[in-house]
Amino acid sequence: MLEGLTEKLQSTFKRLRGKGKLSEKDVNAALREVKMALLEADVNFKVVKDFISILKERAIGAEVLESLTPAQHVVKIVNEELTRLMGGEQSKINIASKPPTIVMLVGLQGAGKTTSAGKLAKLMHKQGRRPLLVAGDIYRPAAIKQLQVLGEQLDIPVFTMGDKHSPVDIAKGALQQAKSINCDMLIIDTAGRLHIDEVLMEELKAVKDHIHPHEILLVVDAMTGQDAVNVAETFNEQLGIDGVILTKLDGDTRGGAALSVRAVTNRPIKFVGMGEKLDALEPFHPERLSSRILGMGDMLSLIEKAQTSFDAKKAQDMEKKIREQSFTLEDFFDQLQQVKQMGPLDQIMGMIPGMNNMKNVPGGEVDEKQLAKIEAVICSMTPHERQQPEIINGSRRRRIALGSGTRVQDVNSLLKQFAQAKKMMKKISDMQKGGKKMGGKFPFF
Amino acid sequence: MVKGLFSKLKDGLSKTRKGFVEKVENLVNFRTQIDEELYEELEEILIGADVGVTTTMNLLERIRKLVRERKIKDPKELTELLKEEIAAILKDESDDIVLNQEPKVIMVVGVNGVGKTTTIGKLAHRFQEEGKKVLLAAGDTFRAAAIDQLEVWAGRANVEIIKHSAGADAAAVAYDAIVAAKSRGADVVLVDTAGRLHTKTNLMTELSKVKRVMGKAMEDAPHEVLLVLDATTGQNALSQTKIFTEAVDITGVVLTKLDGTAKGGIVIAIASEMGVPIKLIGVGEKAEDLRDFDPEEFVEALFSK
Numbered sequence A: 001m002l003e004g005l006t007e008k009l010q011s012t013f014k015r016l017r018g019k020g021k022l023s024e025k026d027v028n029a030a031l032r033e034v035k036m037a038l039l040e041a042d043v044n045f046k047v048v049k050d051f052i053s054i055l056k057e058r059a060i061g062a063e064v065l066e067s068l069t070p071a072q073h074v075v076k077i078v079n080e081e082l083t084r085l086m087g088g089e090q091s092k093i094n095i096a097s098k099p100p101t102i103v104m105l106v107g108l109q110g111a112g113k114t115t116s117a118g119k120l121a122k123l124m125h126k127q128g129r130r131p132l133l134v135a136g137d138i139y140r141p142a143a144i145k146q147l148q149v150l151g152e153q154l155d156i157p158v159f160t161m162g163d164k165h166s167p168v169d170i171a172k173g174a175l176q177q178a179k180s181i182n183c184d185m186l187i188i189d190t191a192g193r194l195h196i197d198e199v200l201m202e203e204l205k206a207v208k209d210h211i212h213p214h215e216i217l218l219v220v221d222a223m224t225g226q227d228a229v230n231v232a233e234t235f236n237e238q239l240g241i242d243g244v245i246l247t248k249l250d251g252d253t254r255g256g257a258a259l260s261v262r263a264v265t266n267r268p269i270k271f272v273g274m275g276e277k278l279d280a281l282e283p284f285h286p287e288r289l290s291s292r293i294l295g296m297g298d299m300l301s302l303i304e305k306a307q308t309s310f311d312a313k314k315a316q317d318m319e320k321k322i323r324e325q326s327f328t329l330e331d332f333f334d335q336l337q338q339v340k341q342m343g344p345l346d347q348i349m350g351m352i353p354g355m356n357n358m359k360n361v362p363g364g365e366v367d368e369k370q371l372a373k374i375e376a377v378i379c380s381m382t383p384h385e386r387q388q389p390e391i392i393n394g395s396r397r398r399r400i401a402l403g404s405g406t407r408v409q410d411v412n413s414l415l416k417q418f419a420q421a422k423k424m425m426k427k428i429s430d431m432q433k434g435g436k437k438m439g440g441k442f443p444f445f
Numbered sequence B: 001m002v003k004g005l006f007s008k009l010k011d012g013l014s015k016t017r018k019g020f021v022e023k024v025e026n027l028v029n030f031r032t033q034i035d036e037e038l039y040e041e042l043e044e045i046l047i048g049a050d051v052g053v054t055t056t057m058n059l060l061e062r063i064r065k066l067v068r069e070r071k072i073k074d075p076k077e078l079t080e081l082l083k084e085e086i087a088a089i090l091k092d093e094s095d096d097i098v099l100n101q102e103p104k105v106i107m108v109v110g111v112n113g114v115g116k117t118t119t120i121g122k123l124a125h126r127f128q129e130e131g132k133k134v135l136l137a138a139g140d141t142f143r144a145a146a147i148d149q150l151e152v153w154a155g156r157a158n159v160e161i162i163k164h165s166a167g168a169d170a171a172a173v174a175y176d177a178i179v180a181a182k183s184r185g186a187d188v189v190l191v192d193t194a195g196r197l198h199t200k201t202n203l204m205t206e207l208s209k210v211k212r213v214m215g216k217a218m219e220d221a222p223h224e225v226l227l228v229l230d231a232t233t234g235q236n237a238l239s240q241t242k243i244f245t246e247a248v249d250i251t252g253v254v255l256t257k258l259d260g261t262a263k264g265g266i267v268i269a270i271a272s273e274m275g276v277p278i279k280l281i282g283v284g285e286k287a288e289d290l291r292d293f294d295p296e297e298f299v300e301a302l303f304s305k
C-alpha cells in the first residue's frame, strides 16, 4: 500500500521515455495515480479534486526537463504544488506586545491537547519564557490531574480551580495568577469536544471573548481521516484559529489530514508531535510532509535540491564514477563544492531513503567548518595523491597538514571519511542497481 | 425492547447517517439513470466516509456486476444493493461478549486517545447494571493521571479497582487483578492498558508480555482482547488493526466517537480486509454511550432517513 508514487508513475510512463512534452493523456493517466496516492494518505476527497485540477493545468504541455524522467517530472510538479499549498515553515507563536501572551489549545477528544500543552510549555520555557499551564478541561476524568503531573515533571506552574468553575472563570483566574506570579505566557488546555457540539463550542467562544487569546491552536491527530475537513472548518469558523499542532506523527500514518486542514483553514501547521516524551514537539516542515503524504521518503526534496544545484552533465559523470567505483579525492573535492550549494550534509544524508542511520558514521556528519578544512587539505595534496590516496603515508600526511595549516589528525580523519564515503557510495550504487526508490537518475553526494 | 435499542442506536448514529445516507439517497433520488457519473459520485461518498480506496473499488466493482447481472435500471435500487453488500461484509462472525468464564478477562488495547479507558468505564457500567461483579485493572501505568482517570470511572460504576503506583509494571497489575478477581469471585476483569502507537516495537513487545503474564494468572486469559479504534481515524486504522493483531491477537474491535461527523466507514474496510469482527460502538462520553455493534442495525440505521 505504501509503494512509492514515483514507482507507480514510472510504470505509467514506461512507454513514454524520451518524450519532450506531457500530453493530456499522459497527464490524466499520471494524475490518476497521484489521486489514489493522496486518497490513500487520507487527504479529503474534495481537497484532492481541487488539487488535481490545479496540477492538471500545470502539467499538460509542460516541458520535461532533460535531467528528469516524465515520472520524476510529474512528481516534481506534484511536490511543488503540494509544498506550496502547505505553506512555508511557520512555527512561531504570536507574542503579545503586552504580556502575558495567551495561548489556547482546542480540538476533538483524544487529539492530544493536554500532552501538547505540556510540550509547548517546555518549548516556550526553553526559549526563555515563563509559561503558566491552565487546567481548563473540567469534564474528562482526571484531566486536571494529568496536567498537574506534567507541570510537576516540567517544573512549570499549573493553574487550576478544580472542575466546579466555568472555563471562563478559570481563564480569568489564570490571567490574574499569571500577573501576580510574573508569568509571561498562559497555555490553556481545554476539554476535547466535537465540533458539532454547539453547547461546548459556545463555551470556547465565551472563553475567547473574555480573555482574547493571542494564539488559538487547533490540535489535530495526524491519523485523522476524511472528517478532518469538517473538524477544521468548524473550529476555524467558530473560533478563528491561528495555527495547528499535528500530533502523533511518529506513527506510520501518511498524514494527509494535514493537507485537508491546511486547505480548508489556510492556517499554518506550526508544530508536530513526534512522541510521548515532553520534548517531542518539533517545528513543522512542509516539504517533509508532502513527500510523506506521497509515500516517498524525502526523495522529493532531494530531486529539488539536486536539480537546482547540480550541473546535469557533471552529475552524470559522477554517477558513472560512483557506479564504477572509480571515485577519487579529486571527485570528492568537486562533489563537496556542489554539496555545499545543496545545504548541510547531514540533512542531505537524512533525505536519502535508507541512509538515515548513516548520519552517525564519520563522514556523514561533516559540518560546514570541517568542510573548509577538508578543502584546504585536499588542495595541499598532489594530483597523484588525490587519485591514489593509498600512497599517503606518514611523511606525506605531515607535509599535507603543514601545507594546509591543519593538523595531522585532520588529514587522517579526512582520509577516513573518504574511505567511509566510498563505502557509502558503493551502498548507494548497489541500491541504484536494484532500481529501488532511487529513480536512478539524479546524483547525490 | 428491540425497538428501544434500535431507536437509541439511530440517535447515536443520526449524525453518521446524515452525510452518509442522505448523500446516497439524495444522489440516487436525483438521478434518473445509472451511468458513470453516478458511480463516480458513489465512489466519492464511500471514500469520503473513510471506507478507503481498495474497499471502495471492490464494493463498486461488485455492484457494477450485480447491476449487469440483474439488469438493474433504477438508481434507487443501488441504495439497496449497496446496503446488502456492506451488510454482507460486516455480518462476518461478529459475536457478542458473553461472560462465560469465571472470571472473564477482557484486555483493552489501542493507540493513544482513542477511548480505551472510557470504553472500560462504559463496560463496567453495563456489567454492573446486569448485576455482575466487575473488577478493573489500572494497567495504564504510563500516562500521567491515567490511574486516577480509571478510578473515577470505577467510582461512577461503583466497582472495585486494582492499581499499583504510576510507573509500575503493567503486567504485574493485570496479574494481580486476575488473582484478586478469582479469590473475590468476580465475573469480569477489565484490563486497561497504556495507549501506544503500533509502530513502537518495544511498546508492542511489552503489550505482548502483559498478555502472556495474564495467561499465567489464569489459563486462557485474556479471553477477549478488544482493540479500540477512533471513528475519526482514516486509513491508518488498518495498519493499527494489523499490527495489534500480530502482537496480541485481538478478538474484536470497539469503534468509538461515532457521535461526531466521522462516518466510521473504516470498519467496512477492516471487516473486509482483515476479517476482524466489530463488537461495540461508542456514541458519546457518558457511561451509557456504548452499544453492541449489530451489522443489520448499523447498516439499517446508516441507510434509513
Ligand SMILES: Nc1nc2c(ncn2[C@@H]2O[C@H](COP(=O)(O)OP(=O)(O)O)[C@@H](O)[C@H]2O)c(=O)[nH]1
Residues within 6 Å of the ligand: A109, A110, A140, A192, A194, B110, B111, B112, B113, B114, B115, B116, B117, B118, B119, B195, B228, B256, B257, B258, B259, B260, B281, B282, B283, B284, B285, B289
Ligand atoms: N464524543 C466521544 N468521545 C469519546 C468517546 N469515547 C471516548 N471519548 C473521549 O475521548 C477522550 C480520550 O478517551 P480516553 O478513554 O482517555 O482514551 P485512551 O487514551 O484510549 O484511554 C476522552 O475525552 C473521552 O471522553 C465517544 O464514543 N464519543
Ligand SMILES: [Mg+2]
Residues within 6 Å of the ligand: B116, B117, B118, B140, B146, B192, B193, B194, B195
Ligand atoms: Mg487511557
